[in-house]
Each structure stands twice: as structure tokens, then as C-alpha cells.
Amino acid sequence: MFRPLLIFVGLRYSQAKHKNKFVSFISMASILGIALGVTALIVGLSAMNGFEKALRDEMLAIIPHAELETVNGSFKNLDRSLTQVRQHPDVIAASPYIMLNGLLQKDDKIKALQIRAIAPESEREVTSVESYIKGGGWALLKSGQRSIILGKSVALKLALKVGDSLTLLLPQDSGPQLKSPRQINLTLVGLFAMGGQLDNSLGFMHIDDAKQILGFDSANGIAFKVADVLDAQKIARDVGYSLNDYLYIKSWITSQGYLYQDIQMVKSLMYVILLLVIAVACFNIVSTLVMAVNEKRGDIAILKTMGASKWMLRGIFIVQGAFNGLVGCLLGAVIGIYVASNLTAIVKSIETVIGHKFLSGDIYFIDFLPSSLNYEQVTVVVIAAFLMSVLSTLYPAWRASNIQPALELGFAH
Known part of the structure; x- marks a missing residue:
């Protein structure tokens, strides 16, 4: 099957064993870090969606949506x-x-x-x-x-x-x-x-x-x-x-709206905080590629002497970093979807083992941890994490394209 050279070489570099074992460790850490961040974001958002759904289905089913009361x-x-x-x-x-x-x-x-x-x-x-x-x-x-x-x-x-x-x-x-x-x-x-x-x-x-x-x-x-x-x-x-x-005008928003506002606020904060966690994991891709570029300086010089352009060299290392990011995103998505789909049962099992309930029905309107998986949110999370991992490859790729073949191959005085 035909594949462009930069994709072929980039994938070979991604799967090749590194001479420096620390490079391999950082590469695996970047994949696991992205996967963990994506998993946490999917599970967290699903839990917030579950609370929002429970608020509508459970609480708003037993209290009136709105009320009018006479003043006198x-x-x-x-x-x-x-x-x-x-x-x-x-x-x-x-x-x-x-x-x-x-x-x-x-x-x-x-x-x-x-x-x-x-x-x-x-x-x-x-x-x-x-x-x-x-x-x-x-x-x-x-x-x-x-x-x-x-x-x-x-x-x-x-x-x-x-x-x-x-x-x-x-x-x-x-x-x-x-x-x-x-x-x-x-x-x-x-x-x-x-x-x-x-x-x-x-x-x-x-x-x-x-x-x-x-x-x-x-x-x-x-x-x-x-x-x-x-x-x-x-x-x-x-x-x-x-x-x-002459009336008092009330709705569930004035009496119970703080619950809905809290859910929305926590959901927004979760987006920001966990995307920052994914960003930190993406910095490992920068470290991996910088060390990979230093390790492959001779290969890069040979490719340049054979006519490889700067953009091809950049593309090779972008593909290498993007591959790590893609593996991390897909792994995180699979784990996140599985955990979010079974979150209620998982939490109930933990409660049974430790003998303690995380949510009390006497305080909250539900006594279980709800979960509602939204595949649109999963798609947004995966795409955002993948784009962040691609952006983290730009600096190492730019460094690789500026390597001078004459200096690396020993032709210069």
C-alpha cells in the first residue's frame, strides 16, 4: 500500500526501539499521561451529566417548576x-x-x-x-x-x-x-x-x-x-x-437553582483543569521528540543529503509525536467510555467493600453516583487532546529541520 515517505519514516521512528531507554520511558509516560487525562475528563463530564439528568428527572419531577402565591x-x-x-x-x-x-x-x-x-x-x-x-x-x-x-x-x-x-x-x-x-x-x-x-x-x-x-x-x-x-x-x-x-412569583431556579449552577460551574472547571492535565502530558511528547531528534541527527543529515526538504523532515517528527498522541487519546477514550458506562455499578461495588456511602439520600436528592455518557463530548475531548499533542510536536520538528548535514556528517572544517 502506498504511503508518503514522511508518514512511513515517522511511523517507523514511533515504533523503533530507542538506544536511550529513558527516551522510551518518556514516550510511554506521554502516552499514559494523555490516556489518563482523557479518561478522567470523560468520566468526570459523564458524572456531571448524570447529576444534571438526575436533577431534571428526579428532583424536578417532585417539585413544581413554577409557583404563583398571593401576597394577601x-x-x-x-x-x-x-x-x-x-x-x-x-x-x-x-x-x-x-x-x-x-x-x-x-x-x-x-x-x-x-x-x-x-x-x-x-x-x-x-x-x-x-x-x-x-x-x-x-x-x-x-x-x-x-x-x-x-x-x-x-x-x-x-x-x-x-x-x-x-x-x-x-x-x-x-x-x-x-x-x-x-x-x-x-x-x-x-x-x-x-x-x-x-x-x-x-x-x-x-x-x-x-x-x-x-x-x-x-x-x-x-x-x-x-x-x-x-x-x-x-x-x-x-x-x-x-x-x-398581587403575587409572589417563584420557580425551581430561585429555590433549587444553586444545584444546577454548581453542576455547570464544576463542569466548566473540570474542562479547564483536566485539559491542563492533558497539556502537561503533552509536554512529555516535546521531551520525547527533542531527545529523539538528538538521537537521529545522523539519520536526519543523510535524509537531507538525499534531497529531503525541511517540510518533509518536520512532517516526519510531527507524525511521530502525533502517533503517540493518537494512541493516548484512543486508549483514554476506550477506558473512559467503559468506566463512564459502568460508573454507578463501580462506585456501588466500592461502597459495598468499604462499607460507606459517598452520597447520602438524607442530604442529596439521590443516594448513588449517576453517570450519563455523551458521545459528542467524548469526540470533543479526544479531538482537543489530539490537537494539543500535535501542537507539542512543532518545536522539536522545527529543530530537526534546521540540522546542518555538513556539520553532522563531519564534512565541515
Whole structure:
């Protein structure tokens, strides 16, 4: 098969044994360094992609994308407001709610909690909380029965089990005199386990019960699901400004957006830091080629006397260095793809061996290390690493092309 001379000679130099063993060692170190950098970058980016996907699939499935809450009282015309919200082209579904802040008491145990009173029929269209409720979902909440669904961790702290009675303490408008809190008897009808802080800070009851307890005619909030979660804040503002009520406008970006921003920041830093690691590995290619040029000075002089041009000589050493870079990039890509594809299982195995979980479900919204491999990112990483390895060959190749045959072959006086 026909191959240009510079590629033929460059590949021969790449595969030839060096007289100096240290040159061989540096050459192997450069290949392994690039492979390690590429592997780390692919695995790290896959983990960040996994967290981003888990944020969307897990967390944004159980919290509303956006919310509108009245500043005072409840909505004047809830049905009309709900219709306006649902008619917005970027809104998928909407559901009314009432938010209560109080204390739950069982015997001598007390727990501060935020209770979300929901309309079961429409709530399931906005969030997927129902799938985390054991024993019947939203059907457990029936109007007029003053029932409540709590997180598993709250039930454990209050020593509650399904069917137990408990007391909800709500503050009263004190006026000139301080009044004792209102006491409302509730029945625990179900438990949920979603993971993260929500299990420890949120409870659910039927919206009709909340209306009766607070004396509201309608809901004081509307939660809705949007088509583009990353555009939730803008959509929430558009929807809120279209209504006549005086409202607080909120979205998941204001409450949980720091998680998404942290993921993006870490991903950007990872790109920069690990590309610098690859750049350091590429400097080994410079060392390898500089020593290879010194070792092949006689060969270069002979090639020059036989008519080889400067560009051919440069091409020979560019091919030699690029071959090392290509081997390192492909090796790193193969290892990186394998590790990233099996990262969750690998980390679980390590956790089993050491007996310690890296991610706690009580703190984070997931209790495993997620991974989502993006082949476009793999391609970008491999191409960037290969280009860096090619750039590192330019100086040694330029030095090789400037060798004087007369001096090397002993013809000059």
C-alpha cells in the first residue's frame, strides 16, 4: 500500500526501539499521561451529566417548576386564574395549593413542618410525588377527613405510624394580646420517601381541609409545570404578569437553582483543569521528540543529503509525536467510555467493600453516583487532546529541520 515517505519514516521512528531507554520511558509516560487525562475528563463530564439528568428527572419531577402565591389572602377568582395559567403556550399543567407553616406534635415530640395542601386530581399532572407515596398515592387524602401524608424521616422522629393521630399547631393573629396556637387534630394516612431534604421538611393534606382550617374561599397558590425547565423563571414571570392578583412569583431556579449552577460551574472547571492535565502530558511528547531528534541527527543529515526538504523532515517528527498522541487519546477514550458506562455499578461495588456511602439520600436528592455518557463530548475531548499533542510536536520538528548535514556528517572544517 502506498504511503508518503514522511508518514512511513515517522511511523517507523514511533515504533523503533530507542538506544536511550529513558527516551522510551518518556514516550510511554506521554502516552499514559494523555490516556489518563482523557479518561478522567470523560468520566468526570459523564458524572456531571448524570447529576444534571438526575436533577431534571428526579428532583424536578417532585417539585413544581413554577409557583404563583398571593401576597394577601387567596385568589379572588381561582377558576379564571387557573384557566389563564393553563392557556399559556409554555405551560403543560397547573394545580391549586395552600401552604401552611406549623408545628406537628405527638406526645412530647414536636417537629416544625411546611404542609402543602393540594388538589389530588390536578396535582398528579404537575408533579410525580404520588409515585413516592406508599399504599395508595393521593387517593389516601379524602376531603373532610383531616388526613395528612408525611415523609418517612418525619414519622420516625415523631415515632408515628400510619393510622396514628397527631396535632397540628398553627399560629393565630395575636392582636394586642398573645394567643395560644390553634390545635388541629390530624390522622396520618400515608408515608413518602423521595430523598433529600424534602422528606424532612414537607407534608401533604387535602386542599379542602386547609380551606376549612384557614377559612379560605379558594387557594392561595397555583403550581404549574412548564415545557422548558431551564426557562421556568421567564415563563413564571410572563404568567404572573398576565394575572390581576398581587403575587409572589417563584420557580425551581430561585429555590433549587444553586444545584444546577454548581453542576455547570464544576463542569466548566473540570474542562479547564483536566485539559491542563492533558497539556502537561503533552509536554512529555516535546521531551520525547527533542531527545529523539538528538538521537537521529545522523539519520536526519543523510535524509537531507538525499534531497529531503525541511517540510518533509518536520512532517516526519510531527507524525511521530502525533502517533503517540493518537494512541493516548484512543486508549483514554476506550477506558473512559467503559468506566463512564459502568460508573454507578463501580462506585456501588466500592461502597459495598468499604462499607460507606459517598452520597447520602438524607442530604442529596439521590443516594448513588449517576453517570450519563455523551458521545459528542467524548469526540470533543479526544479531538482537543489530539490537537494539543500535535501542537507539542512543532518545536522539536522545527529543530530537526534546521540540522546542518555538513556539520553532522563531519564534512565541515
